[in-house]
Amino acid sequence: MPTIATSDVHTALNRAAEQLLGAAGPDGIVSRKDIRTKLLSLEGTERALVDTLYRFIDRRDSARSARVTKADIGAALKFIQTDLVDRFDLDNNGLSEDEIARMSELGKLAVTLARSLKAATAPTGEALAKKLGELSKGLFFDGYYGSEGGVPIQPFHAAAKLSQLTPDVLRSTLKLTNRPEHEVARFESADPCLQALINAHYDMPEHEQAEELVRFMKAHLRELHAAILGRDNPELGAEHPLYIVGTDSAGNLVGLKTGVIWT
Incomplete structure (x- = not known):
């Protein structure tokens, strides 16, 4: 497989984050009930990434009482893009298969969605x-x-x-x-x-x-x-x-x- 730019992976993560924000209730907070409802409208890799992203944020603070805010999503997104994506692009020339293989499940899902999004829109x-x-x-x-x-x-x-x-x-x-x-x-x-x-x-x-x-x-x-x-x-x-x-x-x-x- 060709390498994929970290910016494309960021785009996939941003899309997943937007799905989380779209699941929020009137108070702007995403509860576990909210995310379960949102996941029913998603499919495939995008569904898996949104689910994994929510679980990642939810686990970052066990005292959150199962409530995720916009600030929580923003902070987690910044950490993921820097530490779970960019850090693996050792030569700053896109993520290779070897580099992707060392990434977390969350990072790999983001790469898979990024490739799907790019293939659907980019001329080849x-x-x-x-x-x-x-x-x-x-x-x-x-x-x-x-x-x-x-x-x-x-x-x-x-x-x-x-x-x-x-x-x-x-x-x-x-x-x-x-x-x-x-x-x-x-x-x-x-x-x-x-x-x-x-x-x-x-x-x-x-x-x-x-x-x-x-x-x-x-x-x-x-x-x-x-x-x-x-x-x-x-x-x-x-x-x-x-x-x-x-x-x-x-x-x-x-x-x-x-x-x-x-x-």
Whole structure:
């Protein structure tokens, strides 16, 4: 499974907290009777998360007499997001399967709901690539990796079920051969490359468009990497494919395809 941003997990927890607040009586307090009634209107993971969240808050203070207030919910939510979610994202690059496995039951339920909510609303695969095509129309890649000329940008996607992105995974997904032109000559985090894309359009009308494209990619793709194919060899030609890709919420490989020119 792809990693999931802690912000998405926060959204799921906020949704569960809103369900608790919506269950409150006229006095603004959520009793155990109130929560039992609310749970009847919920289903699946959302029901389990709301139930677990209420029980977590209820257990924090045994002297509360089975009454949960808005302040109780807010305080618990802040603690959960910081200590039961964010603390497990060790590399600040989204929660991986290994990191999620170490989380509490409450944290795992929040992750499951977050994935469901994201999958229901986020574009994936071809639809996501189409949006990238709209955002990248008219843009070019230049001025990085020693490239000696601007190369147009095209959207790219390949159907897959990826849980991580490595050079070997990229080779397999792109069905690369052992020929020199298919050698993964460079594979690294896409952050510097994406910043270079923005910088290439500095003082141009497309500058804000480039910034919007990069923001969109970072919001919808995980494990963003830049990969250049082909050795620096005159016999292979001057232009080498450059993939700026990551995984979407469904595990597809999606991003941009452009190139670098080495003469």
